[in-house]
Amino acid sequence: MGLQPTYEPPKMAVKLLSLVCKNDLFEEIEGDLYEYYQGKRKEKSKPVANLYYWFHMLNFLRPFAIKKLGQNSNTIIMCRSYFKFTWRGMLRQKLQTSFHLLGLIVAFCVCGFIYSHIKYESSYDSFLDNADDIYRVAWMNENPQTRTPHPMAQALVNDFPEVIDAVSISPIYGPGLTKTTIPLRNEKREVGFNEPNGYFADSTFFDVFSFKAVEGNPDKALRKPFGIILSESMAKRYFGDEEAVGQMLSFMGNPDMLEVAAVIEDAPKNSHFHYNFLISYVTLKSLQFNDPWMSWDDFGHFNYLKLAPGTDAKAFEAKIPDWAPKYLDWGEESLASLKAGDLKFELQPVQSIHLHSNIRWELEANGSYSYLLIYGISALFILLISIINFVNLNTAKAAQRLKEVGVKKTLGAYKSQVFSQFIFEALFTTFLALVLSFVAMYMLEAPFNQLVNGNISFADLYQTDVILLLLSITIVTALLSAIYPSFYLNSFEAGQILKGLKLSKLGGNNVRNGLLAVQLIAAIVMISGSLVIKHQITFLKEKDLGFKQDNLMVLEVDGYDPRTKLVKTELLKNSAVTGATAVSNIPGGQFNQHPIYAENNPSERVDASEMFVDDDVAEVLGLKVLEGRMLSKAYAADSAGRSFVLNQSAINQLNLTDPIGKQLVWEDNENLVKGTIVGTVEDFHFRSLHEPIRPMIMLMQPLNSNFMLVKVNPTDLSQTISKIEADYKEVIADGQFSYQFLDTEIQDLYKEESRTLTLITLLSAISILLACGGLLGIISIVIKQRVKEISIRKIMGASASQILWLMNFKYLLIAGISLLIAVPVSVYFMKDWLSNFTYQIGIDPLAYVLTAIAVLFLIGFTITLISMKTVKSNPVNALRSE
């Protein structure tokens, strides 16, 4: 019979069908499709027929035709049984299971949180386009600073092809370099605020910083005199939903002086500075503002550069000392030290500013790398402790499952199947913990942020790298905990096991004890570390600062307003006010500085922070006058700003003996102020304790007052405050009354420390609890193995204390060895950490004694607690059945 050749349908489709289709339906279905294909091929071209075939094949992907999962698959059936075993095992030992899960969940949560915190802190400024090529020019001398001369930015662009763009910015400072607030007002809507975070900026601002425009053209805006650029949120506050561009704002009481030229997005949270509004330097220059502030002499601006991609910043930095003298009008000596590298312009990568730069006049308080390191190490320690717990408990449990493995083997299980069951169980637990930890993190996000004053968001955790990291940790943990028991149990013959093999000893004791020691070392390092940190931070918070910070209200005032003096007299009438003084800067804040030198010795120049003060500053702040007198309006020279009071450091650094009456020159930029030293005060910490006390000069310039320090009686504080507000409003009806307390302001300087203290205390508590919990688990298993031994000892006459000592001895020994290893490690690292501080309390040996006692006690307590039941029970019960 001459059969016609048939057409072959697309192979892929047939293959796919055979994979998914039920076996008993496959033949008829494939046959129908085959026959159908023959018909189609006779009518249509091959590709079209193929398409039809595919269409109908895919149409078979319906429940009735698709293979049921596990219909005939051994693997799936086995997995189901593994799951059953796992589930039943977990339910049988609820306490142990929940401890396993809890430990892993805590560790995963801690790691997740700390990871995202670290990630957030190190993400600063990475949102900028070309962030890798943007640098800030800092000035490095013995007291490094962020600020450099204004013309430098443009000069660098002009002279070096490597510098593509540069911008000079400066916060709008008030007198004495306090970041000031500017009264701005929208007259039309009658909305006005004291607006902080205003910046002067070059027209090149947006060439360097890629902040996006929301309205208007920001590039043009910065070229226009009397234009102002607002942040989006600020525009909302002043103009609501109206279009802001083209509208007018009043500036410091000058009606409608500025025109809104553009609105730009708010700087992201992880920016090292935040602006509310920008005003161009062009506006300043158009005012014929011939201030030396804009010259090469004044290191008073923040200069940022954008280098060409691939430029070696260090190599470029090295070119600056040869280039700068062409602009700097300096003496030979200074230029020589610039060349020698004692003085240096340094390029700071913009992304490292937040974590690595902590020099004078940072735009905002920066983070600290060393604290992040502490967080990271603590999180790793907790993870390590938790993983060891899981591994240790799982291996210790192995002996309990000997019979199960025996039966399985008799029924024909391969070694690999025993192994995969253990793996499955471990994976199941760890994955369950992982999932639950995500739930926990979701719920704990807000409390955690509150606790550490952080900015992490749960959404950050849904990143590929985080998930991959956690997944790999999960899998490795599971593998580690499953490998030992499965190999160990696999090593016995099935018959041997069922005949009644008794494990005289739990295998792997050495490994387990070693891991236990590692856990304890981690916990001890953390506890002792947190004690040292606690000492240091308490020391910082409680150190005598050399002035009295309690019950001091800080009011914002304007020295140029003649009514400010009246405020003081009015306030002093209040019986609850025991003193008031107007100053330019408050302790803990920023201070401006200029060089001073004795008139007869101009070569000995010292940079001194300056504070413009009023009559009563010494009484209000509780400063100690060492020699001479404080300033007073009673002396004409004092009022004219030609009498100076110096602190002890200034006297020492100027090498002055018998300073009272000596002539001193205060170099206020180009304006040399000559005056007499009339008094000296004892050093006080006018900056945070992160910095040493530097020279300070006090003089009177009443116009430059920014704050009124008001000493109040702490009883009935709220009433006093409202009285003070009423008094203030009575004198300055149109003013904004705002106040703070000096001690809270000063506490704010140590925010980072407080956060670290809370976190590290929490983390070290978790670490020791986890370590003890793990120990508890192991001991309870070990003790079950030794019930008979203990009972025999009791019968032979051992006392309870002897038996307890026997149980405790080995673990106390391990703890002792761990202490011997951990203490030097901790001392080494804490010394290193303490060296970051100018004022250190040093390492108190008591911290280590306390840690040792606490650890030994906790271990002894744990073991005794768990052994008591066995020790107390009647030995007959344990011995009567064999």
Next chain:
Amino acid sequence: MKGTQLGEFEELVLLVVGVLFPEAYGLNIREEIINQTKRKVAIGAVHSALSRLDEKGFLESELAEGTHERGGRRKRLFKITASGKQALEKNHELRNSLFSQIPEMALKIV
């Protein structure tokens, strides 16, 4: 109770199985449906209905010899069972009885 209901498409398939007796199998059932009703039907849909009818006991089937145009694969031939016949009759009667109850007026005004 499962097995008592006969869906619209299932009924159609069941009828066609009867029409094509004794040579009813997936592909020619589909062709017959397309020819008689002008509906577009996928092969999978027919098989799905057949397997449901089989489950409900309205159809029985046996495998026939493979043929050349099927590349040697056997086909499954379907026959209506007694309960299938019952179900068809029940549906048929129900319709007839309902149709006869429609008053003439109702059909006239349409």
